[in-house]
Amino acid sequence: MVPLEVATTWARMLSVTAGAHAAAGAPGPGTRIRGRPALDYGSGPWLGLVDFQGLKRAEREVLTPWLSQRAEPLLLVRHLLLAKPLGEDVFLELGPRALEAMPEGFRDGPRPILILAPAGRTRPERRRQYLDALSRLSVPLVSAGSSLWAIREFDPEFVVALARLWTESERADFRGRIDPSQTRLFDQQLPAAEAAVLDDLVGARDEESEIALDVESVSALNPDAHPLAVFAAVERTRNRRKGPRERTQFSARTIEARLSARGFPEDVPSCTEQFAARAAAVVPLLPAELQRAFEASELLAKD
Numbered sequence: 001m002v003p004l005e006v007a008t009t010w011a012r013m014l015s016v017t018a019g020a021h022a023a024a025g026a027p028g029p030g031t032r033i034r035g036r037p038a039l040d041y042g043s044g045p046w047l048g049l050v051d052f053q054g055l056k057r058a059e060r061e062v063l064t065p066w067l068s069q070r071a072e073p074l075l076l077v078r079h080l081l082l083a084k085p086l087g088e089d090v091f092l093e094l095g096p097r098a099l100e101a102m103p104e105g106f107r108d109g110p111r112p113i114l115i116l117a118p119a120g121r122t123r124p125e126r127r128r129q130y131l132d133a134l135s136r137l138s139v140p141l142v143s144a145g146s147s148l149w150a151i152r153e154f155d156p157e158f159v160v161a162l163a164r165l166w167t168e169s170e171r172a173d174f175r176g177r178i179d180p181s182q183t184r185l186f187d188q189q190l191p192a193a194e195a196a197v198l199d200d201l202v203g204a205r206d207e208e209s210e211i212a213l214d215v216e217s218v219s220a221l222n223p224d225a226h227p228l229a230v231f232a233a234v235e236r237t238r239n240r241r242k243g244p245r246e247r248t249q250f251s252a253r254t255i256e257a258r259l260s261a262r263g264f265p266e267d268v269p270s271c272t273e274q275f276a277a278r279a280a281a282v283v284p285l286l287p288a289e290l291q292r293a294f295e296a297s298e299l300l301a302k303d
Helices: 006-017 057-077 096-101 124-136 156-165 168-177 180-201 210-221 227-240 255-259 273-282 287-302
Strands: 023-025 046-050 080-082 113-118 149-154
Touching (some): 057 096, 080 096, 113 124, 149 180, 149 227, 168 180, 210 227, 210 273, 210 287
Antiparallel strands (some): 023 149
């Protein structure tokens, strides 16, 4: 049985409903970039792959029924279609609900793929397995769309706790172990926390980060580029600036950054006057930001 520490879980629940994130990383279908949902850049839902490697057996046993019976339909409403969870091997397999819910023609072309991995539990080699497996797949869902996949990492302890609280007996036991003055608040906060976690998995709640600011700027200069392609280009430009030990094919969340970060120096073009003039008319940038935006835009142009 997975232990459920009441004080820790209750404190985490309150922090998540107050605004703390339970998942972060690459954009998802719910992410808004310059006010426009990422879903608008393509047709149909994105494909979600939940990675079970790194989770304990007891945690998997708790998450499996919660994902299939509770989370899957609620994530589908949020435009994320779940495949079967990943095990030791990275293998893309759609379950019966996904097959029934997918729009007509969904399997006929490449789709954005979001891997949901447990934060702090994913070994560096696992990211190489994502890269190798998805690069080898020749199915239409991923062929010719290899740059449109990335990783969001979720808080495994809290997601497992929510999955346990989904069952009536666990919920009643937890409710009986908190201060009686807090039980009414718990009844209100539990559904709010679940909704917040599901929103975080699809990127619906805005994240304030350095890379997010670059994504906004590059997207403004390349309005037709897919958010995952923009994220990959931005991440690659930032990966170039890391030290040799950090700049590896395991360090990044997107295939573009990993493929380009094998320890070999890249030729980095200098920002042109024409690009600087165009950028100045669209978004104000500091010199370092302008150079990164130029490099990312050049990468997008190659695609």
